[in-house]
Amino acid sequence: MNKIQGFYNIESNGKEYLCKLRGILKRSDKRENCTVGDYVVFDEDGFITEVKPRKNLLRRPLVANIDFGVIQFAAKDPAIDYEKINILILNSLYNKINPVLIINKVDLLSEDELKEIKNNLEYLSKIEIPVFYISTYENIGIEELTEFLKDRVTAFGGPSGVGKSSILNLLQDSRELKTGETSKRLRAGKHTTRDSRLLTLPTGGFVIDTPGFSSVDLPPTEDAQELISLFPEFNLGEGCKFNNCVHINEPQCGIKKAVEDGIIPKERYEFFKRCYEKSKNEIWNRYK
Ligand code: GDP
Ligand code: ZN
Numbered sequence: 001m002n003k004i005q006g007f008y009n010i011e012s013n014g015k016e017y018l019c020k021l022r023g024i025l026k027r028s029d030k031r032e033n034c035t036v037g038d039y040v041v042f043d044e045d046g047f048i049t050e051v052k053p054r055k056n057l058l059r060r061p062l063v064a065n066i067d068f069g070v071i072q073f074a075a076k077d078p079a080i081d082y083e084k085i086n087i088l089i090l091n092s093l094y095n096k097i098n099p100v101l102i103i104n105k106v107d108l109l110s111e112d113e114l115k116e117i118k119n120n121l122e123y124l125s126k127i128e129i130p131v132f133y134i135s136t137y138e139n140i141g142i143e144e145l146t147e148f149l150k151d152r153v154t155a156f157g158g159p160s161g162v163g164k165s166s167i168l169n170l171l172q173d174s175r176e177l178k179t180g181e182t183s184k185r186l187r188a189g190k191h192t193t194r195d196s197r198l199l200t201l202p203t204g205g206f207v208i209d210t211p212g213f214s215s216v217d218l219p220p221t222e223d224a225q226e227l228i229s230l231f232p233e234f235n236l237g238e239g240c241k242f243n244n245c246v247h248i249n250e251p252q253c254g255i256k257k258a259v260e261d262g263i264i265p266k267e268r269y270e271f272f273k274r275c276y277e278k279s280k281n282e283i284w285n286r287y288k
Helices: 082-094 111-120 142-149 164-171 224-228 254-260 266-282
Strands: 008-012 015-021 040-042 047-051 068-074 098-104 131-133 152-157 198-200 205-209
Touching: 008 040, 015 040, 068 082, 082 098, 082 266, 098 164, 131 142, 142 152, 142 164, 152 164, 164 205, 224 266, 254 266
Parallel strands: 015 047, 068 098, 068 152, 098 131, 152 205
Antiparallel strands: 008 015, 040 047, 198 205
């Protein structure tokens, strides 16, 4: 497939079509109008007439409808950073990207040290966030991860030095998807973004190496209830006396009770309180 500026490769029922954007979609001249991963409607004349609503949009590189956002850390060297992990998970949920956690370099840990990390991260299983414990050196966990990522579009992010390149190298086919090429598995797509780093997986699917995923700012929520919505386990409890409870100072708070009863880990609640205070002081008053 040649790369031709302004054309979009679309895969539909096993066939490829080369289409252009209809004028009306182009008018605002935004890069974001139609991008890799978009589901589109096109007509017989080869014009895209509609871009379907997206479940999410990654901006660097520009890719729509990502299945998973991998947050990668190392168990050691550099040390695991639970605060950053939690903040990145909040951002992922805020952006409607399903978070997945990878802890690499588990070969550097003793059995007890690994047990401690697993223990600290156990709460993630309750909110259905998968965690993969990996060693690229000893080939631990790679097979499970490969199986998990099969046929999916996954963005990888994390601080440097955690072994992201090592994992991506192990996972990917040696071939890099060139601009203008399209894959049978991605239903519709435009491959014109120059910084797009879509790496094909031999099992089908893509991984995206993303530099813009390591931000450690809190998501720009509008209010306490929006922040609370990013803590899935806070919506499982028995409820609170006040239905607008923010779980800080209110009496008969179901969340504080769940913490006392050991259902929600204390560290997790303390993290929530830090997010609440910081958002209140630095983010929410912007909207007033
Ligand atoms: P990136 O900056 O996240 O892309 O990390 P690299 O893939 O460049 O790896 C950073 C360093 O960690 C390199 O020295 C790798 O050899 C090392 N590394 C990668 N994976 C592992 C692992 O599973 N175990 C150990 N002990 N070191 C690893
Ligand atoms: Zn409450």
